Every structure is written in structure tokens, then in C-alpha cells.
Amino acid sequence: MAHKEPASQTESAAPKSEAAAAAPSSATQSPQQKGNLYSVAQAQLEKAARAMNLSHDVYTILSQPKNELIVHFPVRMDNGDYQLFKGYRVQHNNVLGPYKGGIRFHEDVSLDELKGLAAAMTWKCALHDIPFGGAKGGIKFSPRLHSKSELERITRRYTSALGNNIGPDVDIPAPDVGTNAQIMVWIMDTFMNVVGASEKQSVRQVVTGKTIACGGSYGRETATGQGLVHCVTEWAKDRHFNLNGCSFILQGFGNVGSHAAKILSRMGASLVAVGDYKAYIANPEGINPYKLSEHVTATGSVDGYRGATAIGREEFFSMEADLAIPAALELEIGEKEARSLRVKVVVEGANGPTYPEAEQILFDRGIDVLPDILVNSGGVAVSYYEWLQNKRSERWDLEEVETRLEKRMKKTYGMVRDLAHERKLDFRTAAYIIGLERISVAYNERGIFP
Ligand code: NAD
Numbered sequence: 001m002a003h004k005e006p007a008s009q010t011e012s013a014a015p016k017s018e019a020a021a022a023a024p025s026s027a028t029q030s031p032q033q034k035g036n037l038y039s040v041a042q043a044q045l046e047k048a049a050r051a052m053n054l055s056h057d058v059y060t061i062l063s064q065p066k067n068e069l070i071v072h073f074p075v076r077m078d079n080g081d082y083q084l085f086k087g088y089r090v091q092h093n094n095v096l097g098p099y100k101g102g103i104r105f106h107e108d109v110s111l112d113e114l115k116g117l118a119a120a121m122t123w124k125c126a127l128h129d130i131p132f133g134g135a136k137g138g139i140k141f142s143p144r145l146h147s148k149s150e151l152e153r154i155t156r157r158y159t160s161a162l163g164n165n166i167g168p169d170v171d172i173p174a175p176d177v178g179t180n181a182q183i184m185v186w187i188m189d190t191f192m193n194v195v196g197a198s199e200k201q202s203v204r205q206v207v208t209g210k211t212i213a214c215g216g217s218y219g220r221e222t223a224t225g226q227g228l229v230h231c232v233t234e235w236a237k238d239r240h241f242n243l244n245g246c247s248f249i250l251q252g253f254g255n256v257g258s259h260a261a262k263i264l265s266r267m268g269a270s271l272v273a274v275g276d277y278k279a280y281i282a283n284p285e286g287i288n289p290y291k292l293s294e295h296v297t298a299t300g301s302v303d304g305y306r307g308a309t310a311i312g313r314e315e316f317f318s319m320e321a322d323l324a325i326p327a328a329l330e331l332e333i334g335e336k337e338a339r340s341l342r343v344k345v346v347v348e349g350a351n352g353p354t355y356p357e358a359e360q361i362l363f364d365r366g367i368d369v370l371p372d373i374l375v376n377s378g379g380v381a382v383s384y385y386e387w388l389q390n391k392r393s394e395r396w397d398l399e400e401v402e403t404r405l406e407k408r409m410k411k412t413y414g415m416v417r418d419l420a421h422e423r424k425l426d427f428r429t430a431a432y433i434i435g436l437e438r439i440s441v442a443y444n445e446r447g448i449f450p
Pocket of ligand 1: 175176177178179224251252253254255256257275276277278327328329330349350351352376377379380
């Protein structure tokens with residue numbers, strides 16, 4: 001299986017000066033000052049806690065992460081200079097199992113963003129009954145501005161700074177925005193060498209989302225996009241809607257977005273507009289995601305793709321289509337976007353893409369919202385399979401992984417839908433309740449030490 005090259009090799013083949021010039025233009029930037037993801041996550045937790053009567057004790061524990069680690073570490077650049085980096089790892093909760101969550105390399109990484117994302121991982125794993133807790137980490141920098149060798153040194157120094165705060169039974173990172181299988185392999189290799197020869201082979205599962213050669217799982221690269229499509233398929237069945245011949249708009253053409261687009265296109269759906277950090281493009285006749293993928297691999301962006309015309313961000317959010325798939329960053333759908341969207345359903349591939357006020361506007365307009373912790377959970381599901389395979393020294397074939405993923409996604413989707421219908425709740429609140437219920441039972445049975 002081919003894995004995505006590091007950001008420096010794809011999105012940043014350009015020299016530093018050119019890459020810096022490729023910062024988001026006014027045509028791509030979010031029009032509003034971004035809010036605080038942690039506050040949004042808190043509001044969502046509060047809404048679900050109220051709807052299910054969550055005990056005040058459990059709510060109190062879950063309202064803050066268990067650990068917030070911040071590290072500063074120097075790295076030697078290619079020109080010999082030292083540069084200081086700021087890295088984070090937020091460990092939200094581990095009552096159900098080791099902390100689990102992605103590592104983000106992005107210039108906007110902040111503690112509150114990671115706190116919100118770490119909490120989402122706790123709910124996501126609990127929703128799927130996966131024996132992991134929730135975490136998220138990252139480094140505040142733009143990987144596009146660095147060479148492959150600088151990225152490797154940054155990743156290895158970050159891993160060594162985290163020390164034994166991560167580990168195969170402690171906290172297990174995975175790819176997220178700006179990171180990929182290569183970065184995971186560097187983390188694994190650094191960790192293996194630090195623990196020493198006798199333990200080396202037993203810590204391979206310190207990260208998931210690795211390359212196949214280094215212990216990754218078949219199907220992990222496409223898992224999040226594939227899981228998203230399973231949710232869309234179930235939604236379409238319930239709504240008696242035919243996906244063959246339908247259209248969709250997509251924000252973000254990275255791991256999640258590009259694979260979702262390819263799988264949907266194989267089912268007969270047509271990608272009519274797509275945007276990334278640099279540009280938005282549209283073609284009502286349809287954009288071929290395979291050809292677009294080649295263009296993005298070569299140039300780093302959807303910008304300049306010949307099979308479509310450039311549009312602005314506002315135009316993108318008002319394009320008529322059946323599905324809208326945000327698969328880029330959080331808090332991209334505000335009240336304005338919610339009023340503009342002309343779709344039947346918003347499918348949250350990204351984590352936290354929708355403000356609560358915007359979600360209410362979508363509901364009032366009769367637009368369904370399939371929530372992030374359900375839709376993008378295929379990634380952590382297959383990460384769990386990878387962790388299990390490494391632990392047991394097994395290799396499952398693609399068919400086995402995909403069969404397990406499909407069964408899990410459809411079962412969980414059905415549970416969320418049934419609870420939502422039974423209790424007249426939105427899907428997000430229903431999904432939170434299922435996860436919170438499992439966490440709550442564990443706390444009630446275990447109590448707290450001492
Ligand atoms: P990625 O780095 O592979 O791709 C991110 C995409 O978003 C790129 O196309 C990038 O150009 C685009 N983007 C960045 N800034 C943007 C902006 N301001 N406006 C529009 N587009 C922008 O990341 P990914 O792994 O695909 O993750 C995307 C989202 O999915 C994130 O919210 C992530 O947390 C979530 N997610 C990822 C996984 C996974 O397995 N990779 C799993 C669950 C959730």
C-alpha cells in the first residue's frame with residue numbers, strides 16, 4: 001500500500017520562500033475569527049450530560065483532561081541553526097484503556113484546540129466500545145516549510161521529549177493533520193531505540209497508522225474515508241436516497257477527504273467542488289478524484305487543477321449538492337456557512353467542523369448532520385486493529401480488516417440512529433450519550449482512588 005509522503009515532500013516541494021508565499025489567501029480563509037474548540041467541546045458535553053442525566057461526579061472528572069504536557073525542544077536545521085519547537089500531548093481520559101489520539105503538525109496548534117480534540121477521542125472510542133481512552137498531541141509549526149530531514153529530526157526530538165508519557169499500554173499516537181505513516185514510523189523507531197534491545201520488539205504498537213513494512217495494518221490509510229462512506233451509505237438507506245448519481249462538495253483533500261472522494265466516486269457520486277488550504281475549485285460536471293489526487297501529489301494543492309475552475313470560499317459553501325463533507329480543520333461551518341449551504345446532509349469528516357449555533361441553523365433548515373465522533377471513527381477502529389495485530393504478532397489481510405470495519409461502523413451507526421429516534425435527539429447527542437454511558441458505568445463500578 002502506498003503511503004502519503006511527508007508534508008514537506010507533497011505539499012511543500014517548494015523552497016521556503018515559495019512555500020511561505022503559499023499561505024492561505026483571502027479566498028480560502030475562514031471569514032470569522034475562529035472560536036475556541038475546547039469551549040465548543042464543553043458545550044457539546046454539557047448538552048449530552050443534561051439529556052442523559054450524567055452524574056455530577058462523572059461530569060466533573062470529564063470536564064478537564066487528566067494530563068496536559070507541554071515540551072520545548074531544540075532541533076538543528078539543515079543550515080546548521082538551532083530552532084526551538086513547542087510540542088504538546090493532552091491526555092483526556094483513560095478509564096476504558098490507554099490514551100489514544102492523533103498527532104497534528106500545524107501552525108495553529110494550541111492547548112485548547114488539543115484539549116477539545118482529545119476529549120472527542122475519549123467519546124469516539126467509548127462510542128465504539130474500543131478499549132482506549134482519548135488524547136491528542138501536536139507541534140506548533142508549519143511542516144510545509146521544512147525539508148524531509150528537518151521533519152525527521154523534529155519528529156524524533158518531539159518523541160524523545162515525550163519520553164515514557166507515551167507507550168503501547170500508556171498512550172498511543174496516530175496520524176492527524178500534517179502527519180502521516182512516515183512520521184509514525186519515525187516515532188516508532190525513536191521509541192524502540194530509547195527503550196533498549198530487550199523491549200524493542202514489544203513496543204511496535206506505540207503508534208498506529210504506520211507503513212505496512214513497519215507493522216502498519218492493511219486498510220488503515222483509507223479507514224477514515226471508508227468509515228465515513230459507511231455512515232453515508234446507512235444514512236442514504238434510511239432516507240431512501242440513491243447515492244449513485246448524487247453530488248457532493250468537499251473541504252479538505254488530505255487523508256480523509258481524498259479517500260472518501262475516491263470511494264464515493266466509485267459508488268457513482270460526483271465531486272462538484274473541493275477546497276484546501278490554498279484554493280477552492282468547482283466543476284458541475286464532476287471532478288475526477290484520482291486525477292485530482294495526482295495533481296495534489298505533484299503540486300501540494302488542488303489549486304491550478306485543469307479539470308475545474310477556481311471559486312471563492314463563499315461560493316463553495318453555497319454550491320448546490322446533495323452532501324457537504326468538511327474534512328479539513330475544525331470550526332469551519334459557522335452561522336453564515338450554515339445559512340448558505342444547499343445540501344441534504346453535512347457529513348463531518350473533520351473533527352469539530354461545526355459550531356453549535358450553526359448546527360441548530362442546519363437543523364432548522366432541515367439539513368441532517370452526521371457527527372464527527374461517529375463519521376470519522378473508522379480511523380481509530382482500524383488503529384485498534386493495527387494495535388491488536390502488533391500485540392499478537394499477526395497480519396490480517398485487507399478483506400478481514402474491511403469486513404470488521406464495515407460491521408463495526410454499521411452497528412454503531414444503527415445504535416446512534418435508534419437512540420436518536422427513540423429519544424428524539426440529534427445524532428451528535430445520541431452518540432455522546434452512548435459513549436458517556438459506558439464511561440459512566442466504568443467510573444461507578446471502579447470509584448476513584450484512594
Ligand atoms: P491532512 O493533513 O491529510 O489533510 C488536511 C486537508 O485540509 C488538506 O487538504 C489541507 O490542505 C486542508 N486544509 C488545511 N487548512 C485548510 C483551510 N484553512 N481551509 C480549507 N482546507 C484546509 O489531514 P487529515 O488526516 O485528512 O485530517 C482532516 C480532518 O480529519 C482533521 O479534522 C482530523 O482531525 C480529522 N481526522 C483524521 C483522521 C485520520 O485518520 N487521518 C481520523 C479522524 C479524524
